[in-house]
Amino acid sequence: MRFFNDGARIRKIIAQQRAQRSPGRTHGGAGLNTLVLGGGGREYAIAWRLARCDSVLTIDAIPGTPAMSLFARLVDLPLDRADRIEQHIAASHIDLVIVGPDEPIAAGIGDALRRTGVTVVCPSRAAAKLEWSKSFAKDVMSEAGVPTASYRVFPDAATARLGLRDGPVVVKADGLAGGKGVIVARDRAEAEAALASNALSGGTIVLEEVLSGEEASLLALVDGETVVALPPARDHKRAGDGDTGPNTGGMGACSPTSALPDDLAQPLADRLIAPVARVLAQRGTPFRGILYAGLMHTAEGWKVIEFNARFGDPEAQVILPRLGGDFAKLMQALGDGRLAAYTHTNPVRFSQRAYVSVALCAEGYPGRPRVGDPITIGSLPDDVWTFHAASKRAADGSFVTAGGRVLHVVAQGDTPTHARERAYAAAERITWRGRFYRSDIAASEGRVEVTA
Numbered sequence: 001m002r003f004f005n006d007g008a009r010i011r012k013i014i015a016q017q018r019a020q021r022s023p024g025r026t027h028g029g030a031g032l033n034t035l036v037l038g039g040g041g042r043e044y045a046i047a048w049r050l051a052r053c054d055s056v057l058t059i060d061a062i063p064g065t066p067a068m069s070l071f072a073r074l075v076d077l078p079l080d081r082a083d084r085i086e087q088h089i090a091a092s093h094i095d096l097v098i099v100g101p102d103e104p105i106a107a108g109i110g111d112a113l114r115r116t117g118v119t120v121v122c123p124s125r126a127a128a129k130l131e132w133s134k135s136f137a138k139d140v141m142s143e144a145g146v147p148t149a150s151y152r153v154f155p156d157a158a159t160a161r162l163g164l165r166d167g168p169v170v171v172k173a174d175g176l177a178g179g180k181g182v183i184v185a186r187d188r189a190e191a192e193a194a195l196a197s198n199a200l201s202g203g204t205i206v207l208e209e210v211l212s213g214e215e216a217s218l219l220a221l222v223d224g225e226t227v228v229a230l231p232p233a234r235d236h237k238r239a240g241d242g243d244t245g246p247n248t249g250g251m252g253a254c255s256p257t258s259a260l261p262d263d264l265a266q267p268l269a270d271r272l273i274a275p276v277a278r279v280l281a282q283r284g285t286p287f288r289g290i291l292y293a294g295l296m297h298t299a300e301g302w303k304v305i306e307f308n309a310r311f312g313d314p315e316a317q318v319i320l321p322r323l324g325g326d327f328a329k330l331m332q333a334l335g336d337g338r339l340a341a342y343t344h345t346n347p348v349r350f351s352q353r354a355y356v357s358v359a360l361c362a363e364g365y366p367g368r369p370r371v372g373d374p375i376t377i378g379s380l381p382d383d384v385w386t387f388h389a390a391s392k393r394a395a396d397g398s399f400v401t402a403g404g405r406v407l408h409v410v411a412q413g414d415t416p417t418h419a420r421e422r423a424y425a426a427a428e429r430i431t432w433r434g435r436f437y438r439s440d441i442a443a444s445e446g447r448v449e450v451t452a
């Protein structure tokens with residue numbers, strides 16, 4: 001099955017975007033006016049997927065990335081100004097808002113925008129605490145009986161230091177830390193060094209047992225106690241081949257993945273995500289949005305490493321292309337609190353095609369990247385896409401680099417191995433000075449047997 005027919009659909013969207021610039025744009029009617037908040041590869045993937053929905057009339061992005069202007073209108077507003085975003089929602093008759101990044105979610109943008117009456121896919125600040133406080137997530141997991149690493153919570157780094165024992169330990173900052181708040185220390189000395197570092201100074205610290213096993217990302221749509229699994233994916237977090245080097249925002253992803261086969265997605269979501277959703281609902285702070293469980297398949301079975309209150313990046317880049325049906329209507333049902341009824345008549349289906357994404361990065365990433373280098377993109381075959389994350393247009397209209405993870409090459413294939421070959425063949429055709437990528441994304445797919 002060819003899942004999408006890009007050309008015709010993109011042309012239709014462009015025509016619609018032109019029409020949208022004329023006055024008289026209204027709610028619903030001919031289709032949904034949608035708004036994506038955020039501006040990275042994940043948000044590109046969300047907007048790209050919306051562009052493939054018959055129900056969608058227009059797509060706006062705040063701030064988006066310049067390459068998204070092919071199919072979306074970019075609106076230059078700061079994400080911490082909910083008041084200005086509300087004005088835009090009203091003036092542009094937005095019907096559906098999807099929020100991408102962790103920071104505005106943790107700041108409560110979902111609560112602010114919901115007060116305007118628009119449909120918002122974003123958990124409340126109270127429910128999103130599963131992501132912005134690791135000690136809160138641990139507490140909820142233990143109440144819910146969900147397996148996770150054993151842990152101790154300390155008010156600050158100095159107190160945590162007194163609580164250190166010999167041997168390996170995971171040291172975590174309690175709050176959002178932009179991917180820099182987790183150190184897997186091999187011994188006490190490494191843990192002490194971690195606790196002395198800037199990233200962990202200041203707030204609450206969680207010390208955790210070190211787990212080992214394969215990791216996988218299981219995302220679910222959660223509407224109160226209704227939990228609907230999305231296609232599982234595998235992320236590759238370290239900068240270097242063979243999982244070496246520093247942690248990054250994610251160097252590539254694959255779905256489906258042998259680390260967590262599709263047929264385990266719903267049973268594991270029922271076992272590891274639904275109990276947490278129930279506890280939040282019972283506490284009067286139900287979760288409504290995307291709940292991402294980072295899982296590890298340990299010798300004692302599946303355990304939850306962390307929760308995120310949003311789509312993963314780069315998981316979204318391979319999960320969203322696999323979602324069948326009308327994504328915008330599915331998101332609308334989720335945001336409106338009608339997920340159970342909607343998925344009863346429109347069950348979520350996963351495409352049997354495989355998708356692999358490879359992050360092409362600028363020299364220096366994940367430290368300070370070189371920016372401003374001209375990007376050359378050769379001709380790409382069908383069913384290979386570039387999801388831009390940090391590029392911008394030069395004066396002559398060409399693209400230049402503008403950040404660390406510049407763009408994600410996303411390729412479709414019959415199998416993960418096939419998609420991987422196609423992604424890397426395409427990656428070779430996209431160059432700039434100093435660009436690098438991991439060469440082993442999805443390389444281990446198909447080599448392991450996994451059970452529930």
Ligand code: AMP
Nearest residue numbers: 149170182184208209210211294305306
């Ligand atoms: P987090 O930000 O919580 O996802 O952690 C980032 C990465 O640190 C995870 O993807 C794991 O690879 C690793 N990690 C976190 N917690 C543990 C743990 N308890 N045991 C082993 N590795 C962990």
Ligand code: GLY
Nearest residue numbers: 235250312313314
């Ligand atoms: N891929 C990891 C994250 O989105 O947090």
